[in-house]
Amino acid sequence: MRCRYVIPAEEVPAGNLVLLGGVDASIFKTATIAAMNIEDDLHIFRPIKHMTQSVLKIAIEPIAPSELPKMLAGLRSVNKSYPLVTTKVEESGEHVVIGTGELYLDCVMHDLRRLFAEIEIKVSDPVTKFAETVLETSALKCYADTPNKKNRLTMIAEPLERGIAEDIETGRVNMRMSAKERGKFFEEKYHGPNILLDDTLPSQVDKKLLGTVKEHIKQGFQWGTREGPLCDEPMRNVKFRILDASLAQEPIYRGGGQIVPTARRVCYSSFLMATPRLMEPIYYVEVQAPADCISAVYTVLARRRGHVTQDLPKAGSPLYTVKALIPVIDANGFEREERSAVMVWDCFLGHPRNRESI
Template sequence: MAAARIAAVFLAETRYHVPTDGVPAGNLVLLSGVDNSIVKTATIVDKRPPGDDDGEDAYIFRPLTHFTESVLKVAVEPINPSELPKMLDGIRKINKSYPLVTTKVEESGEHILLGTGELYMDCVLHDLRRLYADMEIRVSDPVTRFCETVVEMSATKCYAVTPNKKNTLTMVAEPLDDGIAHDIESGAVQIRDPVRKTAQFFVDKYGWDLLAARSIWAFGPEENGPNILQDDTLPSEVDKKLLNTVRESIKQGFSWATREGPLCEEPIRNTKFRIMDVRLDPEAIFRGGGQIIPTARRVCYSSFLMASPRLMEPVYSVSMTGPQDSVTSLYNILARRRGHVLSDGPIAGTPLYRVQGLIPVIDSFGFETDLRINTPGQAMVSLVFDRWSVVPGDPLDREVVIKPLQMASTQATARDFVLKTRRRKGLSEDVSVAKFLEPEFYQSLLESGTLGEP
């Protein structure tokens, strides 16, 4: 909550702002002087003078939610490096005025803008160049956000030892049931609710065991993140009192791991991490956050990589309306872009057809233009984010050969995406399980043949 003085009130009349001294309720107005403490949305209430208590409480609006997600990503940089502060100020203003834009700085130093689609990003970049920063900006080729997930349970229990060699964490990763991620993200179940209520939700809807449902520690990376951390240890084997002293540290490590996964530092999705065993030093000084947090992150990564990791990409839902002869063009264009049609049919009482389909966001650049050219402008198309879908192929398959300037084969798509994303982010060329496993554990897995790595 912040106090601010409204400097002026305006009525928005398209390109003109008409100043006024006040408006009655129910009108749309522009307020100046209050934007410093507002990022996307806020509720503005009157500040009452001291002693004026009419018994009415101030209520806030629920933060606005949207039916789509920002999945299209571009990196921006100023053509003249000395204008970087000016561009950053412009990006800050863009972040305030576009509700769905997300801005961030990646570890490689790139300034990233995330939007919902091509037209949306066109508007954002136009405003950044002309309205907010008034400068020339270089924009990268558009790419998309990815997510990482698993499709099987970890092949073995994975453990990690803290740097001081006094504590050990053991975990396994497994995929979540269909629908759980959506329920968490939509707020149907919340980690802040009482344990009993959250547990009952999982028991009733997904048939979970009551004990397992009550031992959910966290959703990650945020409170509405589509991953679950669950304590699967038994009181007979683990001192629960001791375990609860490091609970927050393990949760932070889990949150850090799910925010940037091991494949290409993209968020993890739809995965449940189960703590199977914990060995802790009785001395509190030896099990501080500095020891536990990075170890929890490492054990999340190793159990994740042992559970058949896969890459997920965003998919647009395509809705096209046009004459009958444009339907064939859509089929052909979608087939070329890894998309497919779900349904098509005539619209009753008109000569038009409606076609519904799906197309991966990364293959949708230029799709609309392509369709307009092929159907002399007769087809109307809209693209809306629909779901996350697993990319075909194993991202860790080293036998796949990626040839330059050629499209990857279907089963090599995931590997292609992972290598190119890692290259773009300036990470090491390949991801190896050995990096996260304890050396002696890795050796024993190699000898037993569990790992097929050379």
């Protein structure tokens, strides 16, 4: 829209930028648009995969409560304009915007205030999106009864084998695969473990009866892992094993209203008995500075729980490159503090006449 000319056209050859109107209501993030009368086989583009994730979130609200509809309309536009932005409404009623970092969210809020909503918006301090996990196997077998006391599920939780969570997140294995393909993937690479594992024995549990409530158990499991018991954050790297299931013979007593919340509760109890922990996101940062300023870089990183992974000179220049890991929750204002510390340190070392004043 900031091009020099906008020219109406019936068709456009490859290599040009095209503005389409009237399609935004049907598209969320990305889509493949094709003509209705096309005769060739359609080639659908795969959704864009990004190198990073949105882990920093802010809560927003309009200064004037009457302008809430304008802010919501602006959020819908922002959600389509920024590929990595996520917006949601918390149980408390807060409207939350999740982005990749400070600068990213600053750009989002600038567009929301000046371009899409055109209103003044109040923003909270940024907080970090955590994940919940476990370190050990549940100390006890945990069970939960349905409200009608006619069904019981027994589970334990334990950490996933190394690499499975990453394969799921990167899409190497997903629920769109057939059960045979998914089973073969885990059998060849991880010898069978999954996130929700039916570990019951046919001699103890009626498998046919268990199969009738399988979808309800999955729904409760997905609900529980989406909002963990520690702080309502998603679970990660946890494997739940169903060890026993006592189910009513009458279908009316084992409906979704009974099984779904029960499966969620037993996931929570087994999770809490398996040494739960919070996982925080980490930024990978790279700092380039003169050799004399490296000590200032280390000082700022240490103050923010940073961990240096590499420190080496940059070939052909007087600069050093420091690569480090820093928790996202401690990275707010890191760039400004780093620049300030390096500039003061450089002034102190490079200009002896200023030493007394400094």
